[in-house]
Amino acid sequence: MSKIVSSLTSFFDRLSISKKLAFWYGLSLFIMLSAFGYFLYESFHQSIHHNYDRHLRFEAEQLLSHIDTDVDTLAIDLSEYSRSAALKSGVEYGTYVRLYNQEGQLIYRSPNFAGVDQLLQTDIPNSPEEYSFSSQWQNLPARTLFYPIMDNNEELNGWLEVTGFEWTLHEELSRFRRYLLVLIAISVAFSILGGYWLSRRALSPVSSIIKAAKSITATDLDKRIPVNYQVRDELTDLAETFNMMLNRLQKGFEREKRFTSDAAHELMTPLSSLQSDAEIMLRKPRSKEEYRETIRRMLTETRRMSEMVHLLLQLSRVESVHRSQPETINISRITEAVADQHQESAQAKNINIQTQIDPELQVRAHGAYIEEVINNLLENALKYTPEGGAIDLELQRSSGKAVLHLTDTGIGFDEETKKHLFERFYRANQQDVQESPGSGLGLPLVKAIVELYNGKIHAYSEGQGEGSTFVVEFPLAKDKGA
16 A cells, blocks of 8 residues: 555656646545535435425325324224325335334234335334434335324324335436536546646746746856746746846856956066066075065065955955854944054054944944954054044944944045945055055945945045045844843
């Protein structure tokens, strides 16, 4: 048995979706129609019995007027009974009557019992109530009614048994059952065929999705699966989901391509410089001072490359979809700690860092990344603020957000620079900027981290030499008790 079930399961698993849908649709309809047909058949069956009981009750009431209950023993006289012929008819159309006294002794039976070979079983009720039942008698379906005979004092005086054959009614019932079975079979067959056709038609967009998906390759990620927006169903959602996945894949490929291109482009200059210095130094013997100066320049370029690679890797990690879930962190404490770390550098340039930090502000993020944001912004402010300047750092709660304001009295920027401020490797065409070491990756990294946690960053300046302000917003973490 288990092998048969396993074979059927394996066969069903190999069917297409449209065939499975058609099968389940047909099976569901078969179960519902079978239940409905059974209920209808049983209701019709009970209705037939009920109607035939009314016929037998009418016969009993007609016979009751010919029964004498005033004597000690019940007596019946059917000489003037209008339907006496029915009491003599054969098994198919006759009415069989028997009379019993209170003790259940047979007093009378109709003449047609004389030609009967098979005895009709008797089941006299125990209570004086009307009782009917069906049985198989003389190879035909029979229906028997026991009618209580009451005397003038409403006491039970005996029983009148009236029996008739329901063979014509059962033929109708059998015919009705055959009609039901045929109709159920035809309905299920048409439902399977119709369900298969409808499922094939409904799933036809799947073939176009498969075809479009197969045509998309790693070098051709700009293609998208066609979406029929006029019909809003599960397949439309599936196509949109595929397209969103392709968007993520395309962005991932573009990030990797941009990372490779940017790294190759930006590392080429310091590598060329390192190679040039090494070749020059190897052409002939040099003095210790010349070797020391060359090594110092090479070390500077190496540090620049290391910083650039570090920032590129940070950008790649931040933009990657494969990252751990953020946790609830205290951004107030992180801001205070980062500000304290830069106090010594600020004092060296005679720059005053003023802080105003609201306590216990919490956001959903990674602590290391938030520290990277504040650290980069403070380093830029210190780098581009001249000696004797000032930096104001504020962290406040505002409209369900933690808002960081960083204002300096540094070199500022114009509107053209503002448009490209968060682009990779962009450095403003200002002498102070160009003379300062940097890779042009700090602010793009800050922007990527802020957007990673559904935050926003804005930069403001009145122009060159007018200082600048950076505003960073993070959604506050919801309280667990809220």
